[in-house]
Amino acid sequence: MMSLIRKITLSVIAIGVMLIFAYAQKKFRDKEIITGYIKGDIMDETSGIAASTLNNGVFYIHNDSGDTSRFFAISTDGTLKATYNFNPEPHSGSPYGVRDMEDIAVGPGPEKDKNYVYLGDIGDNAASHKYITIYRIEEPKLDVEEPTKRLTAEQLYLKYPDKPKDAETMMVDPVGQLIYIVSKRNNSVIVYTTPLNYKTGDTVTLDKRTTLHFGGIPPFKWITGGSISKDGSQILLRNYNRVFYWKRTGDMPIWETMTQKPLKLYYKKEKQGEAIGFTNDGKGYYTASEGLDQPIYYYKVP
Template identity: 40%
Template sequence: MGFFIEMLLKLLFLFSIIPFLLSEKLQKKYDMRINPQVEYTIFSGPQKISRIEEDFIDETSGMVVSQKYPGHIFVHNDSDGAAEIYALDTLGNYLGSIRLDGVRNRDWEDLAIGPGPDAGESYLYIGDIGDNFSRYSELIIYRIPEPEALDPEEKLLVVPEKIVLKYPDGSKDAETMFIDPLTGHLYVLTKRDASNTLYKAAAPDLVDGNKVTLERVMDMPITLSVGGDISADGRQILIKNYWVVYYWNREPGESLEETLKQQPKLLPYEPEPQGEAIAFTPSGQAYFTLSEKKLRVEPVLYRYEKVLTPE
C-alpha cells in the first residue's frame, strides 16, 4: 500500500509541475511574458548562475545573503534535514556549514537576517515555523550572530538563542519570515489561508528563552506564500509564492505594515518546481532564488539584477 501511495504522490507532483515547465519553455522559445502584469523595468529577467552540486543541499527552503560577507549566501534544508546552515558563494560554490548544537530541524522553513541584541552586529534567524497539519502549539526561532569565515572541511558548531512564538488564534502553517532592519521586529506570514495572515513579534520581546504571543497584523491578498525578504536598508520588500514574486517599495517614514497595505508590483521570476527561497543582496540591487530538488529537477541558483530605481 505504501508503494502505491508514494507512486500516486509522485504522479500528482508531475502533473503539478507541467504548467511551470510549459511556461518556462514558451517564455524561452517565444520570448512571451506569461503574466502581462509583471514589471520588467525594475529588475531584469533571470540569470542562471549555477546548478547546486552538493547532494546534501536538496530541499532549500530558506536563504539570505550575508551582510558581513556580501559574497556569501546562507541556506538551509526543509523539515527533518540536518540542523545545519550551509554557506555558498554567489556563484553557487560550497563554502562550509554551521551546525546548531542541541537543535532539531522539526520543520525549518525560512531564514532571515537582521539586527539583534548587540548594536552593529547582524544575526541569522532560523524559522522552525512549518506545520503542514497544524499540530504544533509553538513556533521556534533560533538566532545566532553571523559567523566568521567558514572552513569547507569542518563544521562550525554554535549554540543558538531560542525564542518561542505562539499564534493568538491557533496553530498555522507558515514558510515566510523576515526581520524589519529599521525596527528589529520579526514577521511571520502564514501559507495555507486563502488570504495569508501577517503576524508580528516586537523587537524588545525577541530575547533568548522568551515565550511570545504574536500580534495579528493584517490579512494579505496573497496565498501559498513560501518565502520573503527585506533589503538591508528596509526600503524594499519581497514575498513569493510558487508562481509570483511580489514587490513593495517603502517610502521614508512608512511602517512596514503601511507599505504592505499598498498594491505590490509583480517581478520577473523563473518558474521553479518547488521554489521556496528568495533573498536580496545587501545593496538591494539584486535578488536570488533557489529551488528544492524534486525528482530529476536539479536546484539552480538564479540572480535578478536591478535595472531601475522605482519612484
C-alpha cells in the same frame, strides 16, 4: 494582382509578429541570470536564502523538514563553503532537533556592532504545534580552514494569537526592529510580528497585523518565502508562480506597506520554488528551489 499583394501583406505581418514574439522572449530571458547550481546531496530541500553581511559574496541556505539543526554557506555559483550546526530546541519532539525550518534572514540583534542569522522553525503542515521557534545565531566569519563548525543559538518561542498556522515566510525588519511571520495557506494569508530583541528562552505571543489576499489557485498561490532588504526599504514575497514587490515610503510600517498593491515581478518558474533573498546592496535578489542540483537565479529589482 490583389491576391498577390494580400499574400505579401499577410507574410510581412506574420514575420513582424514572429520578430516581436522573439524579442519579447529574449527580453524576458534577459531578466533572470543563472549564477550557478546548488551542488551537493546534503542541500536537497532548499527552503530559504539570505545574503551574508559579514562575508562578501556568501549566501546562507538551509533545508526544510527532515534535516538536522544546521545551515550552509554557499557562493553565488552554488559551491558549498561551510556547514554550520547549532544547538536545537530540546523539546521539539523531533529526532532531528528541529521540526521544519522554512526561512532564514540576516539582521541586527542585541549587540549593535554585530549581525545575526535568524532561522525560522515555523513549518506546520497540520497546523497543530503549540508554538514555533526562532533561532538567533551570531553571524560567523567564514574560515576555509574550518568548513564545519558548531554555533550557539538562542531560542525564541512564539505562539499565534488565534490558532496554529503553517508558515514558510520569516523576515527581519531592521528599521522597525521586528520579526515578521507570514502564514502560508488559505485564500488570505496573515501577517504577524514580534519584537526583534528578546532574551533566550522567551515565550511571546505574536501580534496580528493584517491580512493579505493573493489571487490564484492553491497550492500555487500559497506564500512560500519573503525578504526585506538590508536598509528596510524593500519587501519581497513569493509563491510558486509569482514574486510580489513593495517599496516602503517614509516611516510606514512594513505590514502596512504590504496592504498596498504590489508590483508583480517577472519570475522564471522553478521546480518547487520557496527561497528568495535580497542582495546586500538591495539592487537585486536571488531565488532557488527545492531539489538536487537546482539553479540559483538572480534578478534585478525595478
